[in-house]
Amino acid sequence: MDKLDAGTTQAVVDDVCEEPVNGPEGLYWDSVRWREAEEQVRRLRQRIFKASQEKDLKRVRNLQKLMLRNRANALVSMRRVTELNAGRATPGVDGRVVLTSQGKSRLVHMVQQSAPPRAWPVRRVYIPKANGKRRPLGIPVIVDRAFQAKTANALEPEWEARFEPRSYGFRPGRSCHDAIEAIFNTLSGRQVKRQWILDADLRAAFDQIDHEFLVGLLGSFPAVGMIREWLRAGVMENGEWAPSEAGTPQGGVISPLLLNVALHGMEEAAGVRQTKAAGRALTSAPGSPVLVRYADDYVAMCHSREEAEQVKEKLARWLEPRGLAFNEGKTRIVHVGDGFDFLGFTVRRYRQKLLITPSKDAVKRIRRRLSIEVSALNGANAEAVIGKLNPIIRGWAAYYRAAVSSRAYRVADHHVWLLLFKWAKRAHPTKPKRWIIDRYFGKFHPERQDRWVFGDRRTGAYLGKFAWTRIVRHVSVKGGASPDDPSLAQYWADRRRKKSKNFPLTKSTLRLLTMQKGRCTLCGDFLLHADHEPNSPQQWEQWLATTRKALQMQFIRRDGTSANGHGRSRLTHSRCHRNAGNPQ
DSSP: OHHHHHHHHHHHHHHHSSOSSSSSTTTTHTTTTTTHHHHHHHHHHHHHHHHHHTTTTTHHHHHHHHHOOOHHHHHHHHHHHIIIIITTTTOOOOOOOOHHHHHHHHHHHHHHHHHOOOOOEEEEEEEEEETOOEEEEEEEOOOHHHHHHHHHHHHHHHTTTTTTTTTTOOOTTTHHHHHHHHHHHHHOSSSSSSOEEEEEBTTTTHHOOOOOHHHHHHHTTTTTTHHHHTTSSSEEETTTTOOOOOOOOOOOTHHHHHHHHHHHTTHHHHHHOEOOTTTSOEEEOOOEEEEEEEEEEEEEEEESHHHHHHHHHHHHHHGGTOOOBBBBOOOOOETTTTTTEEETEEEEEETTEEEEEEEEHHHHHHHHHHHHHHHOOOOOHHHHHHHHHHHHHHHHHHHTTTOOHHOOOOHHHHHHHHHHHHHHHHHHHOOOOHHHHHHHHOOOOOTOTTEEEOTTTTTBBOOOOGGOOOOOOOOOOOOTTTTHHHHGGGHHHHHHHHTTTTTTSSHHHHHHHHHTTBTTTOOBSSSSOOSSSSSSHHHHHHHHHHHHHHHHHSSSEEOOOOSOOOOOEEEEEEEHHHTTTOOO
């Protein structure tokens, strides 16, 4: 992008962020009926899905055009990038975020009415990886994020009708645990035929996708020109602009969907064949390998080492025109008896039994993380320690609760006890051990007879334990089921209701969420949005911390009033509470 283009786009953004809208500022955004808007978008997505399923391309394109200019889609997309996304407060190269009702009202009008401005380059940032290296992320400006979310709502349902059944990464209603459960279902049992594993990883998949090949896959999609602009917008790093010759920025709203589009067809390329018996779900044909993919990580379960090598050769040829290749340092062929790691879990068969546990590296990482956090809290009080560590402990435990994790939980709890006792001794170097134990450890949990719980006697707050998390068997999503399929509406409603009972929240909050069916009692919209369940310990930690902050900051508030004046508990959005005219 040259300087004139950047200046033009900056003027458009300034226009949106500074000019007033008609009527009282902020009134429009705060009075939106979100349940109706979400329902409009859901119905349009379902119509696109059904048309794609029926291979009616003309109808698909007409519905996508309707979605792109739909006001409800603009509202829902704006809400996603300014309220629901974890990076809503992270600016792009323009340094701008939109967090106020007034700013959202102005920007949503632009997103719906005007053509998108020239795409901005993404801001390059780096986050640490598990192996000590750094992963590059590209952060688009807020305007591009809003347009990308709007475009994704038009593009995603078309491809949801096409995607393969064992593709789980970055798809609505699917998670890491679905991928792990699919592996368990294939490798468990007494007589397992597929015992050789191609454990594969792609080298820098987000950064290497061939632009022309990807755009060719999108065909006549109405917003393909916008997508091409975003792909070629370039990268800003340390004040220097660099062109983007390949790849889609890992950090863009639409990037995960584009990666899935580029990798669609991998099962067929690997030689996977599906069969369907009368009255039964689609299953893998006898003699066929089984491939489970989560974004750019995947495993192929084969009958022999030779078959695994053949699958690798087939996939290498299939990946080449897409600009992708194997990461040879992370790709290997192993026997299931030797075990392999996938998505932070270790999968290994011991004689007749398959066990899936937290990987050794995952346990080492959480112990190292806890050590660093506690060390940084030297000099802080017990309340600060509890507030910092609770989301970390609960997030890690929530991610691994579907595996055989009891031993890993005990190991982590013992490590936490040692760290906290050391922290307390450093805080009180002249006090005896018995005094320290009586001060910081006791039966703080009201429902547990555990006298070794770390807590703050002044406030009553206490630190949770890994072992308190109940092990829950995950029920995998069935076949190619998608939330956009109108024929499966009841299936997804039942699945969402059952999963909400296992959210790692307090019992009182879970009880209220269950009683209210997860919805605000005033507007009827969902209190917690979980279309994409957290898919790593870090995401669970962030989700828990955000939820706790929302309750404290009253984005979601517990309202203890009722019409007859008697107190009762309910959960409502604070904006609904304000609009209803209730006293604060």
